Every structure is written in structure tokens, then in C-alpha cells.
Amino acid sequence: MSQTVDRALSILPLLAEGPAGLGQVADRLGVHKSTALRLLRTLHEHGLVHRQSDQRYRLGARLFALAQEAMENLDVREVAHPHLARLNERCGHTVHLAVYEEGEVLYIDKVESRYPVRMYSRIGKPVALTVAAVAKLLLADLPEPERRAVAERLDYPLYTARSTPDAPAFLRELAKVREQGWATDLGGHEESINCVAAPVRGADGRVVAAMSVSAPNVVVTADELLTLLPQVRRTADDISDEYSGRTSAPAKPEAKDTVRP
Incomplete structure (x- = not known):
């Protein structure tokens, strides 16, 4: 698996535990904040994560919609x-x-x-x-x-x-x-x-x-x-x-x- 894809996917179970800030995500992945931010922005563009008003990130509505659709099918x-x-x-x-x-x-x-x-x-x-x-x-x-x-x-x-x-x-x-x-x-x-x-x-x-x-x-x-x-x-x-x-x-x-x- 691509290292970039692997890191991006690793963010999702982290956010399933609750909202997390950029620093927490970077620390969990073991990467620089700039790398974590780039991954979060990509996931955000696809609706898989959402940036809250307190600048923390949580799982996005699109992820739940995809899960529901998968279960229905x-x-x-x-x-x-x-x-x-x-x-x-x-x-x-x-x-x-x-x-x-x-x-x-x-x-x-x-x-x-x-x-x-x-x-x-x-x-x-x-x-x-x-x-x-x-x-x-x-x-x-x-x-x-x-x-x-x-x-x-x-x-x-x-x-x-x-x-x-x-x-x-x-x-x-x-x-x-x-x-x-x-x-x-x-x-x-x-x-x-x-x-x-x-x-x-x-x-x-x-x-x-x-x-x-x-x-x-x-x-x-x-x-x-x-x-x-x-x-x-x-x-x-x-x-x-x-x-x-x-x-x-x-x-x-x-x-x-x-x-x-």
C-alpha cells in the first residue's frame, strides 16, 4: 500500500475515537504537521473528515453516508x-x-x-x-x-x-x-x-x-x-x-x- 494512502487511512480510526487537533494527528502518525495537514485537507475535500470551529477534526458526514449505503447494499x-x-x-x-x-x-x-x-x-x-x-x-x-x-x-x-x-x-x-x-x-x-x-x-x-x-x-x-x-x-x-x-x-x-x- 502507498505510504500516503496508509497514513491517510490511519487518520480515520484515530478520529473515530473523537475529535483531534492537527498536532495530535501528526504525533499519532509520526509525521510533521505539514504532512498531517496535507492529508487532512485531502480527506476534508472528499467529505471524510470535517474541520470544527475549534480547529479540531472529526469524521465527516460523507463517511457515514458511505457506510450506510454499503450496509443497505x-x-x-x-x-x-x-x-x-x-x-x-x-x-x-x-x-x-x-x-x-x-x-x-x-x-x-x-x-x-x-x-x-x-x-x-x-x-x-x-x-x-x-x-x-x-x-x-x-x-x-x-x-x-x-x-x-x-x-x-x-x-x-x-x-x-x-x-x-x-x-x-x-x-x-x-x-x-x-x-x-x-x-x-x-x-x-x-x-x-x-x-x-x-x-x-x-x-x-x-x-x-x-x-x-x-x-x-x-x-x-x-x-x-x-x-x-x-x-x-x-x-x-x-x-x-x-x-x-x-x-x-x-x-x-x-x-x-x-x-x-
Whole structure:
């Protein structure tokens, strides 16, 4: 990288800490004030920094506008897919990615199981809102009034004996999911299918998507599938970090993950 470009880019994280004067910028870069001033003027011309009335510099509005535009144009599926594929390679089970749009939760990506017995699901297909693990995560993140309104207008078909029976039970389940940060569907939609899911979060901490691992009982039991939850959560965290532009956090020790069906 050009030394000039490198120095100019080094100014931005400095100003992210707060406004700084010319001398502070020069000292941080290890350059003469005239060099720092030249770099600041160039960044100012492009709207990336702003000179305040007290002669200190701060990040410019153009930088925030560019960041917002980049986030709006970022495809969470494109970011997530390599992570989903790697998880599928490790565990062998079906991996899904879903989003909440206009009152429905839709699958937007799927990596097929490597086993002969597979789930019937397809990209673009709505999921069963009252039982699907990905739906629970996405709806649990809604503001409380909206969450309650959604729960009260839903129907509650009894797909199996483990299906959610009514709105009060669903709201209790969403509260639990919201607190623990993950969700399951253990035979709630189909007796023979179990699923564990984790949220993908944007830069503001809100849930923008949910990913899951699903498998039939003939391949693994519900208890065996639950042991994959730490991997699922780490994968979701990695997607969140990349989608939000954050650096990856250290992996959490599996021993600290406590899971109960």
C-alpha cells in the first residue's frame, strides 16, 4: 500500500475515537504537521473528515453516508453462504438461512444434507411461524408491541403434539428465545425433524437473519443435534461480524454452553 494512502487511512480510526487537533494527528502518525495537514485537507475535500470551529477534526458526514449505503447494499446471503457451507461440511446436516419480510419468514439459502434422507424445504418458501426455530428468533427480536400483535393474529395449527398451541404459549417461547439467544424446533412441525438455530445480527445489534441446522431422527437424535448448538452459534457470530464489518470475536469455549431440550 502507498505510504500516503496508509497514513491517510490511519487518520480515520484515530478520529473515530473523537475529535483531534492537527498536532495530535501528526504525533499519532509520526509525521510533521505539514504532512498531517496535507492529508487532512485531502480527506476534508472528499467529505471524510470535517474541520470544527475549534480547529479540531472529526469524521465527516460523507463517511457515514458511505457506510450506510454499503450496509443497505450488502447481501446477507452472499456474506453468510461460505459460512453455512463450512458448517455443513463439518456436520453434514441441512443448513438454512432465513429472513423476516412483510409478515413472513422465508428461507433465502439452503445447503443440503450429505445424507440420503433429506428435508423437504426450498429457498423462497415461507416457514411455519409458530414452530420454526428461525421464525422464533426473528419474531423474538421484534419490539414488544409488534411481537404481541403478530402473536395474537397468528393461527396455531397443531402439526404435532409439540406444536405451540396458542398466543400466550408462543409469547412465552419468544421471551425465552430472546433471553437465551438461540432457538429450537424439536418435533414441533414434523415429529421426525429437529432443528437448532442462532441469530445473525447487524451493526446495530438487531437480528437481520437466522440460520439453522436441521436433521431427521433417523440420522441423529434431538439430543445429538443439540450438541451442535455451540458450532451453530459460532457460525452465526462469524456471519454477524463479517456482515457488520466487525473483527471476529474469540471463540467461546464449548464447555460453557449449557443446553436443555
